[in-house]
Amino acid sequence: xxxxxxxxxxxxxxxxxxxxxxxxxDALVAGARTVFERDGYADARITDITAEAGVGTGSFYTxxxxxxxxxxxxxxxxxxxxxxxxxxxxxxxxGPVDSIRRAHVAYLSAYRDNARFMALVxxxxxxxxxxxxxxxxxxxxxxxxxxxxxxxLQDQGLADPTLDPLPTAHALNAMASRMANLVFxxxxxxxxxxxxxxxxxxxxxxxxxxx
Amino acid sequence: xxxxxxxxxxxxxxxxxxxxxxxxxDALVAGARTVFERDGYADARITDITAEAGVGTGSFYTxxxxxxxxxxxxxxxxxxxxxxxxxxxxxxxxGPVDSIRRAHVAYLSAYRDNARFMALVxxxxxxxxxxxxxxxxxxxxxxxxxxxxxxxLQDQGLADPTLDPLPTAHALNAMASRMANLVFxxxxxxxxxxxxxxxxxxxxxxxxxxx
Amino acid sequence: xxxxxxxxxxxxxxxxxxxxxxxxxDALVAGARTVFERDGYADARITDITAEAGVGTGSFYTxxxxxxxxxxxxxxxxxxxxxxxxxxxxxxxxGPVDSIRRAHVAYLSAYRDNARFMALVxxxxxxxxxxxxxxxxxxxxxxxxxxxxxxxLQDQGLADPTLDPLPTAHALNAMASRMANLVFxxxxxxxxxxxxxxxxxxxxxxxxxxx
Amino acid sequence: xxxxxxxxxxxxxxxxxxxxxxxxxDALVAGARTVFERDGYADARITDITAEAGVGTGSFYTxxxxxxxxxxxxxxxxxxxxxxxxxxxxxxxxGPVDSIRRAHVAYLSAYRDNARFMALVxxxxxxxxxxxxxxxxxxxxxxxxxxxxxxxLQDQGLADPTLDPLPTAHALNAMASRMANLVFxxxxxxxxxxxxxxxxxxxxxxxxxxx
DNA sequence: AATGAATGAGTCTTCATTCAT
DNA sequence: GATGAATGAAGACTCATTCAT
Numbered sequence: 001x002x003x004x005x006x007x008x009x010x011x012x013x014x015x016x017x018x019x020x021x022x023x024x025x026d027a028l029v030a031g032a033r034t035v036f037e038r039d040g041y042a043d044a045r046i047t048d049i050t051a052e053a054g055v056g057t058g059s060f061y062t063x064x065x066x067x068x069x070x071x072x073x074x075x076x077x078x079x080x081x082x083x084x085x086x087x088x089x090x091x092x093x094x095g096p097v098d099s100i101r102r103a104h105v106a107y108l109s110a111y112r113d114n115a116r117f118m119a120l121v122x123x124x125x126x127x128x129x130x131x132x133x134x135x136x137x138x139x140x141x142x143x144x145x146x147x148x149x150x151x152x153l154q155d156q157g158l159a160d161p162t163l164d165p166l167p168t169a170h171a172l173n174a175m176a177s178r179m180a181n182l183v184f185x186x187x188x189x190x191x192x193x194x195x196x197x198x199x200x201x202x203x204x205x206x207x208x209x210x211x
Numbered sequence: 212x213x214x215x216x217x218x219x220x221x222x223x224x225x226x227x228x229x230x231x232x233x234x235x236x237d238a239l240v241a242g243a244r245t246v247f248e249r250d251g252y253a254d255a256r257i258t259d260i261t262a263e264a265g266v267g268t269g270s271f272y273t274x275x276x277x278x279x280x281x282x283x284x285x286x287x288x289x290x291x292x293x294x295x296x297x298x299x300x301x302x303x304x305x306g307p308v309d310s311i312r313r314a315h316v317a318y319l320s321a322y323r324d325n326a327r328f329m330a331l332v333x334x335x336x337x338x339x340x341x342x343x344x345x346x347x348x349x350x351x352x353x354x355x356x357x358x359x360x361x362x363x364l365q366d367q368g369l370a371d372p373t374l375d376p377l378p379t380a381h382a383l384n385a386m387a388s389r390m391a392n393l394v395f396x397x398x399x400x401x402x403x404x405x406x407x408x409x410x411x412x413x414x415x416x417x418x419x420x421x422x
Numbered sequence: 423x424x425x426x427x428x429x430x431x432x433x434x435x436x437x438x439x440x441x442x443x444x445x446x447x448d449a450l451v452a453g454a455r456t457v458f459e460r461d462g463y464a465d466a467r468i469t470d471i472t473a474e475a476g477v478g479t480g481s482f483y484t485x486x487x488x489x490x491x492x493x494x495x496x497x498x499x500x501x502x503x504x505x506x507x508x509x510x511x512x513x514x515x516x517g518p519v520d521s522i523r524r525a526h527v528a529y530l531s532a533y534r535d536n537a538r539f540m541a542l543v544x545x546x547x548x549x550x551x552x553x554x555x556x557x558x559x560x561x562x563x564x565x566x567x568x569x570x571x572x573x574x575l576q577d578q579g580l581a582d583p584t585l586d587p588l589p590t591a592h593a594l595n596a597m598a599s600r601m602a603n604l605v606f607x608x609x610x611x612x613x614x615x616x617x618x619x620x621x622x623x624x625x626x627x628x629x630x631x632x633x
Numbered sequence: 634x635x636x637x638x639x640x641x642x643x644x645x646x647x648x649x650x651x652x653x654x655x656x657x658x659d660a661l662v663a664g665a666r667t668v669f670e671r672d673g674y675a676d677a678r679i680t681d682i683t684a685e686a687g688v689g690t691g692s693f694y695t696x697x698x699x700x701x702x703x704x705x706x707x708x709x710x711x712x713x714x715x716x717x718x719x720x721x722x723x724x725x726x727x728g729p730v731d732s733i734r735r736a737h738v739a740y741l742s743a744y745r746d747n748a749r750f751m752a753l754v755x756x757x758x759x760x761x762x763x764x765x766x767x768x769x770x771x772x773x774x775x776x777x778x779x780x781x782x783x784x785x786l787q788d789q790g791l792a793d794p795t796l797d798p799l800p801t802a803h804a805l806n807a808m809a810s811r812m813a814n815l816v817f818x819x820x821x822x823x824x825x826x827x828x829x830x831x832x833x834x835x836x837x838x839x840x841x842x843x844x
Numbered sequence: 845a846a847t848g849a850a851t852g853a854g855t856c857t858t859c860a861t862t863c864a865t
Numbered sequence: 866g867a868t869g870a871a872t873g874a875a876g877a878c879t880c881a882t883t884c885a886t
Binding site: 440442467468469479480482483488489 | 854855856857858859864865
């Protein structure tokens, strides 16, 4: 990765040790998010980010190696809010359709609240190989989780047993995330509830849960 | 409105009149596609495109106003192959599931054959407002068409009557196009047939066609 | 050296084909020489060179990849004037001491006329591995040539036979070039004739030509 | 001249009073030498030097005003080892040729042991007016000393009386120092003894000592 | 006296676009 | 219509230096 001549301190995504450093870094991440959402990834200039953060130009490079790295930092900040539906605990008193609805309400709310940036993530992932890999890995993890649920529903005789759980999970997740994009980013005219209903309904039908 | 000094030819997307002009323009579109697929949209330089096309730098501007315009020209080239599933004629002797499968085989084949560029279209649409509008409009048209089919199936008592046809069509189209992206662009391990089966199966289930 | 992804036109030291290109390149080389002599190598800015040449900033990169390359071009321009003493034809009617004097007069005149730049060559060679190699190779070639003369004088019984010709040639060349530097660059108080006499005298003595 | 706001400590080359300060300064000088020898003068960064020294960035400026000053400090460290040949005492029992040889053995050994840094001194002298003056002054002093010897040898009838002692001393010193550079820095293939012999031989011949 | 994060002036370099030939 | 050298605005990035702790 690095060789003997590489004596750079190599800024990483790590939080800085000192309180001052942490403050500057946080300001940069916040400023970056503002600028990214306002100007998009390609048009965001480093100096706009530092100006927005109220720090000097050079300070950017104390904390990040380049635009891609701040972007990753902003993404990381959102990680927890941004979990794809993982359908909670299927043994809850609620039925499977309720589980599916609840998970999507959580996911779609998070997407709605961060819509501008979520759109960017899709866009930028296509440009940056590192981000792309991370995003695909995350998609795999979500699908794995949901595939587990599907498998259990099949075992209980509740879901269509002829579906291959993993590809099915991928496909249904894709449906949900693209619809979120369409509605929250591109203002497709659907209320939050209509969106939730549509997705829940289609998941339920697709898995053959309906009766 | 115009005066004697206004000599701008104002390049359009129109085919040039002269044979020489047409040849140059075609070379540029072909070169652009190669370069876009190789380097992506953002990293594609005008001079790379002209070099690939084997024409002079300046000739680019005889035919296009900028990168976005060549991109649109490449897209136009693909337009016909690239129709989303529009499910043919539902009165055909085949059943509705067969119609759905046939439409997706057509769509997925086209996507597979142009995977690299299709990925770009998604990417670039997010960058360019003009392209975005065009893509959304196209998505709307596809969805409208499929919504018509769904409505007819509902009228015939074959499809779940509680589904709202238009949002449903959008959602199921989104599922298909994202899965195509996942498999053909990001090499998700699914054969062409497995992909077709999965999507057809999920469409059928989601619409409640299954018996 | 280059890999398959390297599609750059890669500007070289070659003269450009078009007359316009040649004019621009010549202006840049001339401007570079002026700026280098005025500001030194490290302090010479690309924009100063282009301003001096009366061309746009970008034009620099049409012709050179960087500061080192213009510098090499300026050096090449001087190559012919800047031959180290190669002592002419030893069979001339003049005696060996006259040959030595004549060669040094030529060399020292050239050095004097280009003193400012010659000083830079020494300086920059130490910074740039490519230039260093070129300079050492040139020094080797000069020494080889003079070693040939020394060998012939030894064969004729005129020069000290116990001297190893090649190291001797290197050492005496070094003496001449450093003295030229001292006098013409650092203004050591010696007239041109005094310098010529001193060097010629020391060469003659060192080779054992004196009687 | 000074007012209450003038609190600058004005760092000098002086050793600091406190033991801690002395330790830091010594570490910086040692680190600077390492970095200079590794990266050259122009590419040596202050932060590289402090990192190498294991001290904070700011500490550099407690002890030095800039890169040129550390460089001078490293040079000063070498001063004693680095005396040009000053030919000892000509009244020693040994003959003049032996004196010359002995002096060059001392000089060349010192050069060899510090070759990397000696090369830098030449390079940097050309960049920094202060260092240049110091180096020229030192060269003058060495030449003066050797000119004294030459004068005495001439008075004793041992050396060519037609040579002007001072320019001669400069020229022969130049020859020795450039050959040392060629052999020890640029790896010209000559053993230490061959180099010593060549230089001693040429000095002796040039001064007309031979018989 | 030491620290190291912050600073921003200073350059290099790229590349879309123009236009004389 | 074609050409490709010229252009210069725009931004990324570096690193010597400062200064609050």
